[in-house]
Amino acid sequence: MRRIAILGSTGSIGINTLDVIRRNPSVFKAVALSTNSNTGILQRQIREFRPLFACINDLNSARGVGSVFKSTVKILSGANQLLDMLADRRIDRVVLAISGSAALPPLLKAIESGKDVALANKEALVMAGPLIMRLAAKNKVKILPIDSEQSAIWQCLEGQDRPKLKEIYLTASGGPFLNLEKKQFKNITPRQALAHPRWKMGRKISVDSATLMNKGLELLEAMYLFGVAPEKIKILIHPESIVHSMVEYVDGSVIAQLSVTDMRIPIQYALSYPERLPAPAAFKALDFYRLKTLNFAKPDFKKFPCLKLAYQAACDGGTTPCVLNAANEVSVSEFLKRRLRFTFIPLVIEKVLARHRNIKNPGLKDILAADNWARRQASNIINKYD
């Protein structure tokens, strides 16, 4: 029985992870759950999964929840108690499904505690990829990707002659505005941006998928996870989202991973690795007779300038990816509050990047300072637009 902690259990990935656990009750046990403030969903999850721990990050939301459950589960609150919990020996593997940069401290703590991490969150890796991968190697911890593209690349690399890798093809659905004319972009509303054609996801990643910054973040994620230079990663628009990514080797062979668009497939693999479990009946299988065609195209960097910014940040390295991520998080949050136009998201990021003085080989302090600095810069720039 593998005992799993799910950080961000009330979000899209968290709920899918619990569904995988529900369908494999003899293999996995959810021993810890966590939310920012969604105590309604959390309480239902506690009743169903009976974990040892449940943590509520927001202190106000945590009030009174402990008394509901008395001694059946230990209710924790705040970021520090979550970190302490991660050292508990009854946790075997940690699913990191908190969104945004808030995932960085628990990711570092899980690694320091020697727990293998099934990683959905991409922002922490973008902020501090080299540091995280070094720490994981030092602690002999495996980072098992959940993000479907990274899971695909990982599966295409397994058992292969790594130095013979020629190129990675990172696929992208293209998001909801793939075929919208550029001149219409200025009127895009949060509601339109949140309506992803293929995947049902949290709000932040849905907007990132609409600007294609999600693919930019995934470029950085792939670089760090697999130790590959950005020139070797090609982004490929693939609207059907069936091929989740591909790896080409020097002999011309291309290995791809395909499946239906269901996050439970990569989640289950990251939970069960190194084993492969049968897909529960509820997971659909690919039907190649009905599929017929798969399309691929070059991305349009002019229409989606976030992609170009991410490539630049990937080439620059140092604190630049962290600054890119922070400026993006602030811009997306303001866009969702209708305080920033869709087309201004890349403009804000570009301006913050232009003001930034890169620090090469940053330590954690440099990264946190750069994150803080970039957030303030982005907010100042956005306030001036008003």
Ligand code: NDP
């Ligand atoms: P959601 O917004 O749906 O869920 C985020 C979860 O994190 C919620 O449980 C939320 O709690 C919790 N949370 C948010 N902020 C904090 C905080 N400061 N402290 C503690 N907990 C917090 O996001 P998704 O599930 O869509 O995505 C999660 C991560 O996985 C993201 O980094 C995303 O990029 C990545 N990812 C997601 C995919 C998807 O299909 N959804 C695919 C690939 C990667 P609350 O419910 O209270 O808000």
Ligand code: MG
């Ligand atoms: Mg993805």
